[in-house]
Amino acid sequence: MKTLRTIATVRQSLAGRGRVGLVPTMGAFHEGHLALFRAAREECETVVVSLFVNPAQFAANEDLSRYPRDETRDAELAEEAGVDILLVPSAEEMYPDGYATWVDVEEIGAEGAARPGHFRGVATVCLKLFNIVQPQVAYFGQKDAQQAVLLLRMIRDLNVDLDLRIVPTVRDVDGLALSSRNAYLSERERRQALALPRALEAGRAANVEDSDPVAAVRGALNGLEPDYVELLDLDGIKILAAAARVGSTRLIDNVVLEGDLK
Ligand code: PAF
Numbered sequence: 632m633k634t635l636r637t638i639a640t641v642r643q644s645l646a647g648r649g650r651v652g653l654v655p656t657m658g659a660f661h662e663g664h665l666a667l668f669r670a671a672r673e674e675c676e677t678v679v680v681s682l683f684v685n686p687a688q689f690a691a692n693e694d695l696s697r698y699p700r701d702e703t704r705d706a707e708l709a710e711e712a713g714v715d716i717l718l719v720p721s722a723e724e725m726y727p728d729g730y731a732t733w734v735d736v737e738e739i740g741a742e743g744a745a746r747p748g749h750f751r752g753v754a755t756v757c758l759k760l761f762n763i764v765q766p767q768v769a770y771f772g773q774k775d776a777q778q779a780v781l782l783l784r785m786i787r788d789l790n791v792d793l794d795l796r797i798v799p800t801v802r803d804v805d806g807l808a809l810s811s812r813n814a815y816l817s818e819r820e821r822r823q824a825l826a827l828p829r830a831l832e833a834g835r836a837a838n839v840e841d842s843d844p845v846a847a848v849r850g851a852l853n854g855l856e857p858d859y860v861e862l863l864d865l866d867g868i869k870i871l872a873a874a875a876r877v878g879s880t881r882l883i884d885n886v887v888l889e890g891d892l893k
Pocket of ligand 1: 657
């Protein structure tokens with residue numbers, strides 16, 4: 632595996648590399664990321680993983696400065712998973728002085744409304760990465776379902792020639808969705824956080840019984856304060872999504888109600 636830090640070197644390295652799969656990430660790899668790398672490895676001749684903690688998607692009061700970073704460990708895990716190129720661009724090259732162009736997808740849903748500016752930063756950095764790497768396929772996790780909905784919309788609206796694959800959420804044995812932000816949870820908060828996947832399962836059960844899944848989630852959060860609970864449509868796949876705070880950590884999760892991601 633090569634680690635490349637400039638746009639010019641990644642472009643040179645990718646000339647004539649066949650079907651390219653890109654996995655955009657912000658590092659702090661866990662099994663959820665590895666599932667994306669493996670999916671890309673199975674389907675593509677060349678697998679590129681980008682590692683960039685994108686400042687443009689964090690609001691001033693969010694966790695940019697304490698977001699977990701460990702490039703050495705991430706590089707080892709990526710290499711073990713068969714990644715060909717780890718792209719670690721600098722903030723200076725991604726957003727040079729005078730940077731002035733942003734991608735604003737207008738329908739941003741509850742997650743976008745809860746984090747003003749967040750999805751503008753996500754859409755912008757993803758389009759930049761798509762332009763730099765020019766992959767045929769890009770891989771994202773189902774856990775960030777609203778992000779996937781937004782990127783599908785951007786790809787459609789801006790005629791980006793790219794397939795998006797959404798890979799199912801990876802969970803710990805007790806059901807908590809893997810997330811780099813789980814590292815912020817104390818042991819007690821980790822236990823409290825389980826109310827989120829359990830409430831979403833209650834929502835799924837309510838949906839099967841034809842009762843209101845959103846109300847069922849709200850009623851089963853066991854004291855966790857929800858930012859929102861909403862139903863999403865990901866290209867015909869119905870998803871029940873929620874965000875809640877556990878102490879100072881904000882967690883998101885979702886379950887598929889109808890349809891199949893694969
Ligand atoms: O999901 C993430 O980790 C980020 O939002 C992404 C897609 C890498 C863009 O910075």
